[in-house]
Amino acid sequence: DTEVTQTPKHLVMGMTNKKSLKCEQHMGHRAMYWYKQKAKKPPELMFVYSYEKLSINESVPSRFSPECPNSSLLNLHLHALQPEDSALYLCASSQGETASINYGYTFGSGTRLTVV
Amino acid sequence: GQQVMQIPQYQHVQEGEDFTTYCNSSTTLSNIQWYKQRPGGHPVFLIQLVKSGEVKKQKRLTFQFGEAKKNSSLHITATQTTDVGTYFCAGRGSNYKLTFGKGTLLTVNP
Numbered sequence: 723d724t725e726v727t728q729t730p731k732h733l734v735m736g737m738t739n740k741k742s743l744k745c746e747q748h749m750g751h752r753a754m755y756w757y758k759q760k761a762k763k764p765p766e767l768m769f770v771y772s773y774e775k776l777s778i779n780e781s782v783p784s785r786f787s788p789e790c791p792n793s794s795l796l797n798l799h800l801h802a803l804q805p806e807d808s809a810l811y812l813c814a815s816s817q818g819e820t821a822s823i824n825y826g827y828t829f830g831s832g833t834r835l836t837v838v
Numbered sequence: 839g840q841q842v843m844q845i846p847q848y849q850h851v852q853e854g855e856d857f858t859t860y861c862n863s864s865t866t867l868s869n870i871q872w873y874k875q876r877p878g879g880h881p882v883f884l885i886q887l888v889k890s891g892e893v894k895k896q897k898r899l900t901f902q903f904g905e906a907k908k909n910s911s912l913h914i915t916a917t918q919t920t921d922v923g924t925y926f927c928a929g930r931g932s933n934y935k936l937t938f939g940k941g942t943l944l945t946v947n948p
Contacts, residue, residue: 762943763940765881765938767935824886824888826883826885827873827881828883
């Protein structure tokens with residue numbers, strides 16, 4: 723299994739809703755990431771988990787809350803989002819995340835989120 | 839903070855023509871990665887360059903990493919319609935954070 727699976731593929735939510743995005747990989751990768759991508763823009767890093775611990779939070783608003791229940795799963799909990807948060811949310815994984823280990827990222831197909 | 843500039847922003851070619859996209863970093867990179875994103879798709883990892891002056895080839899794609907490890911290029915020989923998409927470079931600096939360039943959108947006229 724060489725892929726990252728994200729659900730749902732599409733999500734429409736109101737500004738008062740609570741929803742969660744899910745990501746799963748079974749490649750034994752020890753680093754997992756959340757990226758946000760707006761149309762015609764590059765992916766922007768939100769969070770990095772390394773060995774199930776949050777290692778980087780790119781000053782993301784608290785309405786986005788990541789969770790890593792185990793080494794294969796990554797969630798992104800959403801609450802009280804704004805319309806400007808509408809974007810493609812990409813999950814990725816890699817074999818490791820240290821200064822001496824660098825690997826390419828495997829991205830999931832993303833969740834296209836619309837906040838109304 | 840670390841910045842990775844990528845040019846051109848767009849490139850339209852006739853099928854069979856060559857294509858090159860360039861990346862420049864404001865700081866020395868520990869490595870650089872290249873990704874391809876098809877329209878409506880997600881980024882797909884192509885390659886990673888680590889060594890100063892490194893050159894790697896994948897069929898019609900040639901990747902280079904500059905001697906100073908601050909610039910890189912991707913060259914596609916004899917483009918095909920299947921090459922259509924946005925090509926991103928992503929540089930890793932001393933804080934090992936991966937910073938994406940803005941990407942080059944390649945369109946190919948058959």
